[in-house]
Amino acid sequence: MKFFIDTANLAEIKEAYDLGVLDGVTTNPSLMAKENISGQENVINHYKAICDIVDGDISAEVIATDYEGMIAEGLALAALHPNIVVKIPMIKDGIKAIKYFSGKGIKTNCTLIFSAGQALLAAKAGATYVSPFVGRLDDISMDGMKLIEQIRLIFDNYGFETEILAASVRNPIHILKCAEVGSDVITAPLSAILALLNHPLTDSGLAKFLADHKKSAGL
Ligand code: G3P
Helix, strand or coil, rough: CEEEEECHHHHHHHHHHHHHCCCCEEEHHHHHCCCCCCHHHHHHHHHHHHHHCCCCCEEEEECCCCHHHHHHHHHHHHHHCEEEEEEEEHHHHHHHHHHHHCCCCCCCCEEEECHHHHHHHHHCCCCCCCEEEHHHHHCCCCHHHHHHHHHHHHHHHHHCCEEEEEEECCCCHHHHHHHCCCCCCEEHHHHHHHCCCHHHHHHHHHHHHHHHHHHHHCC
C-alpha cells in the first residue's frame, strides 16, 4: 500500500519523506489555505517546492468547475512537473475532463468520492486515482471503510487499473483498516502516519534493554 501525505506543509512533507516511507502528496484548496498560500504564482511555486522534496505523485487540484476551465488549469498544472497529478472534483464536467486527460496520458485524481457509483464512473473515464473520503463518511454515521471495500470489489471484478486512494484518513486505525481491505493508497496527515510508530511495550522494552546494557557494561 502506498503512503501519501495529505498536507501542503513543506516541513511535514519533508519529515515524512525523510522517514523513507512516503510515496506521494495530496493537497487541496483547504490545505493550501491552511498554509496561507494564495495567488496563482504562489500556488504554482508551492507545487514546485513540493515536487522538489518528494519523488512521487503530487496531486494538484483545479479550482474551475467547468470543462474548459478544468482543462486549461489541468494542462498548466501538469506542465509544471512530470509527477503532478491533476485533481478533479467528482462532477459531470469533471468526468469529461478526466476522460480528456486520460486520452492525453495525464494522470488524474478524482476527488470528493462518497459512493461506489461515483468511483465506477471515474474509473470508466480513466482516472488514475479515485479518492473516497473515509473520515467524512464516518462523520455522518456512514461506514467509510465499507465504501473502500465496495470499490475494491467492483474494481477487481472488472480489472480496472484505477487506484483506490483512501482520503480523509485521520488516524492509524483508518490506515490499518485500509490496508486490510486492500486500498492501493492512503493519504493521511503526518500525525496519523507517525502514530503507527507507537506502542508502550516498545518504549518500556527499549528502556529495559538500555538499562541492562548500562548495568552489564558497568556504566
Ligand atoms: O484528502 C482529503 C482530505 O484532505 C480531507 O480530509 O479530514 O478534511 O475530511 P478531512
